[in-house]
Amino acid sequence: MRMWMCFALVSLLGCKEAEVGGPKAISKELGTPGATGSAPVAAGEVTLLLNDTIVAKVTAKDLVAWPRLDSLFPANARRMGTWQALYVKGAGEKVTEINKPGDTHREQVLAVFLDKQGAPAFGIFDPVELAKRGEPQARVDALREIRLRMDVEGGRGQNDHGSAASEDPTKLKIAIKTPKGEQILTGEKLLGLPRETVPDGDAKGWKLTALLAAMDVTTFEKLVLTDAAGLNLTIEKKDFDDKTVVPFVKLNKQGSLRFKIYTKKAEGWISTGDLRALTTIEILK
Known part of the structure; x- marks a missing residue:
């Protein structure tokens, strides 16, 4: 009986989706970074997580303009001064960790783009190279998932200007x-x-x-x-x-x-x- 009740409870906790003018906005709790319990990802789809919650799924059509990574997250999560870490997953189970990206990459731009084969990739760019659709200084190919760990309680980074609208x-x-x-x-x-x-x-x-x-x-x-x-x-x-x-x-x-x-x-x-x-x-x- 207990097993049946657990199954029914899981069935009720569905994944709610809503179109928000671009990537699909989603709310679903997940486990720890790199855990085997990550949500399944369709081919060419990138899952974005804020702490342990899926907040968006992006596909190739969302990445044609090589958007800045912060622009793909909800508005209240775009100040890079509040970002504690990024966990970027490409092919396989390897996870690339970037601690305090707002500090370690103050002069660079983090962006998601399409490689020459049209597959999603993550890159750390010089601003001019990103504008010219050039080569990133570092990259993760076959991109499947980006998890952002963010300080949601403290005031650190609230005056950061990284969330300002991006111009071409x-x-x-x-x-x-x-x-x-x-x-x-x-x-x-x-x-x-x-x-x-x-x-x-x-x-x-x-x-x-x-x-x-x-x-x-x-x-x-x-x-x-x-x-x-x-x-x-x-x-x-x-x-x-x-x-x-x-x-x-x-x-x-x-x-x-x-x-x-x-x-x-x-x-x-x-x-x-x-x-x-x-x-x-x-x-x-």
Whole structure:
């Protein structure tokens, strides 16, 4: 009798699904990471779990745009500062563990994409390489499951900006205004420019002068830079030399351009003049 009652109870705990404009939203409790009790996965389907609950299943049609991993999770789980660990399962039972991905991959983008055979894969990308559909720095092929362990109680990571909406970097448009008129530096042209290493780290980007030179602007005395929020910053050519004082632009995880001025101090660098989404460069004289 007890066995029959247990069977009836399991039968009642079904899996409820609802379409939410993309991946199928699902709620179902599972066991521990890598456990043999993981939910069965159809060919080409990737199961996403938040702690021990299935929150979505994605297929190839959901991955055509190579989405950022955080965008596939519910809105309240997209701040990477709250992510404790990821468990990524490809072929077989091997599980790749990534601890505190918001810290260990602060300059990279975690994304799910389609390989050359059209099968789901997980990758850790440089932002420009992701925009160009290039090669990831690390990958897991034959992707079947990603489990996110998240701090749902503490306040750590709540100010993280990783959940901001993602833009397509190829569609960026930077207005270059000169006394002779306005030019547009497109995202496609920008992504094709050679990059240099950020003065204070391993990330890559462009010196501001390289962006201007790409638009044949090589002579100027004063610039005004403006971001998407309307904040602006005035800098003069005499105030930087591109060696010890370097105005620098890099593509961030959200697909917008981050501007900073790096100044050499003793053995290190300090950064000032932070603009989060550069949109306009105006040459005053």
